[in-house]
Amino acid sequence: KPVDLGAKEGLALLNGTQFMLAYGVHVVLWAEHLARMADRIAALSLDAFDCRLEPFHPLLHEIRPHPGQVETARVIRELLADSEIALRPKAQVQDPYSFRCIPQVHGASKDAIAYARRVFETEVNSVSDNPNVFPEDDLVLSGGNFHGQPLALALDFLAIAVAEMASISERRTYQLLSGVRDLPLFLVANPGLDSGLMIPQYTAASIVNQNKLLCAPASTDTIPSSNNQEDHVSMGANAATKCLKVLENLHHVLAIEMMNASQALHFRAPAQTGTALRPLLAAFREVVPFVIEDRVLYEDIHRAVAFMAHLKEAALVAPDGEAARLIGLSTP
Template sequence: MSHVVLKPGDTPLPEWRRIYAGAPVRLDPASLPVIAEGARAVERILARHEPVYGINTGFGKLASVRIDDADLETLQRNLVLSHAAGVGEPTPKPVVCLMMALKLGSLAQGASGVRPATVELLERMLGAGLIPVVPAQGSVGASGDLAPLAHMTCALIGEGEIDTPAGRRPAAEALRAAGLPPLVLGPKEGLALLNGTQFSTAYALAGLFEAERLFQTALITGALSTEAAKGSDAPFDPRIHALRRQPGQIEAAAALRQLMAGSAIRASHLKDDERIQDPYCLRCQPQVMGAALDVLRQAAQTLGFEANGVSDNPLIFAGEDVALSGGNFHAEPVAFAADMIALAVCEIGSIAERRLAMLVDPALSGLPAFLTPRPGLNSGFMIPQVTAAALVSENKQRAHPASVDSIPTSANQEDHVSMAAHGARRLLAMAENATAVIGIELLAAAQGCDFHAPLQSSDALEAVRKLVRRSVPALDLDRLFHPDMEAANAMVRTGAVVSAAALPLPAVA
């Protein structure tokens, strides 16, 4: 992959997506003078010998404690070590890389007061594939993602562990092997590295990127299920959606029409089908999927702002030599965005499961029971639908808004928090559940269309069916189903289904 050149404050979401996918990162050199001026401003502020939060005072409830100049380095180191209190499984490396890049882009705007050498070490670690081991639990999404970012910062100062291309190593050893001296923190630098929403934002962005893939794939499987059930495409007529004026709905309907264009299966039942209306899971796809698209786009806008913003505290304004203490570390925007993504992922999987349930029911689909040529002796898709129902139910439970919760911390100094971190963390697990649901629908819809042979669907949907049949043969007699499901899940997870359709589908960001 080519490098992503981070332009602090002005990096578009597709570039953050490339970082999540593994693209290497370089910082725009034009930011270096801005970083240096921010660091000099901290020196000038210190020279006034006035108490400034986070620079020569304690933290949180201890902000009234003045720290001597001789102890400023120790102050910052102690902050990092004491705040590295996370628990749980390590954060996935792609998310940590994204978090590091987000922190790099924030620090490089000069408002955090860190030195160029500090930013350079973060950039060089990313370039060398030195990824800190960051426990995933412990942030409440206010005062910054303190514990996760502290674990990231520990690696910079030679503490904790680092995942390297050669395996996991103690941080000091990994830095030494790469020829990188551990960072000695200057005034405010520990706080600047710990304060911020980069952990929550990285997870939320990862969830957003996965949700876009799910959305596009579910449009395809939804069209294929409509074909399998010989459903009508009349509900996708543009005149219907123009009257409602919902942008996502209009785009989703257009995508479904495009996916089904030229289908011989569709044409075969325009005159002969006695059904007046299809179930909502077919007929209302534009309304449901369009609403999900609009919500995901709103979340993308919020996260685009957050990715390019500065959420440190206090903030350094070098032109005036002023340090202003505020609350940009409060992750409420990220929490709301994560909740929106969770709702969309839940609904995308929910309506997909309803299409699957419709296909296995002969009274609704007109197809053999459970999509097997010989039901009774064979169970066909009976239990895969049960699995999909279980996954959808699990996602419903996880979709409860995280942002409505708050619990006071730090002796009530931080008395309202966002819970953005666990709101964002759940998204990857929810996306994996929805991936499996859509994968099962993909198999069922392809099987349903098999019963209409020799009639074929559109070119786009036939290309998807061929993709499926290259790995999963049609189900005649019952066989071990799990390998088929794993193969289908991989097609969804990797974006192979979207690539096979080879049509421009609505994008989130």
């Protein structure tokens, strides 16, 4: 039933940072989930591109111990610990940055997400109303707790961090399509006749470009109102809606990377990726089939996005790799 509001409660619900706070809580939780997804998909891409595991050695990250970087390297090592592809000898000495620097880039984004979480955890347990009534002290104080600057800055920072995960994901997609390391051009058996997965990379590139536009900070702008009484504002609501769109874009870019990584791994057979990743790969293949010859691919992209949206978190982190853990693939 409708809430029975008391004196001043209606104003308190509307007069502070409620809009940007609600968006912020949502985007932080979603960003944390997509960051975990990004690690799993990147691990598939590492094997798909026949990359070295050396850049994920713990010693490298002990000497630069940013928390997100250390965690990302650990996750990749665990996911590929028994990969038949990763453990075989490599011809190349180094891999492109988009593969070699996954811990540094994903990790930095994770650290930014952690900062945003702290900001929003503080705010959700705060009072952003004005004026504030302190009955025990017999005081009514007018202040500025309604100002959204702490949230606006965090949202702008979060958007940049999330956009970088999309940017490096698109670069891995491009590399997988480039026709090197024993992979066919555009990941299709007859690249002269068929375009394969060429066009989804166009889509990812366009999305990444849009993210770059959306990452222009809202919080650096202010426009006075209320006869110049409200002469400095955070523009946090705009930062919030932009950040949500960047997250939606990351979701789509990661889905496209997974399409390409799973397609490329087909050409690595009979060698297989890590045990922990095989159920994820098998479940994805049930939803998004292998591309043999040209077909309309927007439906594949939509299915890949839906797969990511409905894949339960337990399946992503299951150490035993049981296919039974891959539940939650119902259609929207």
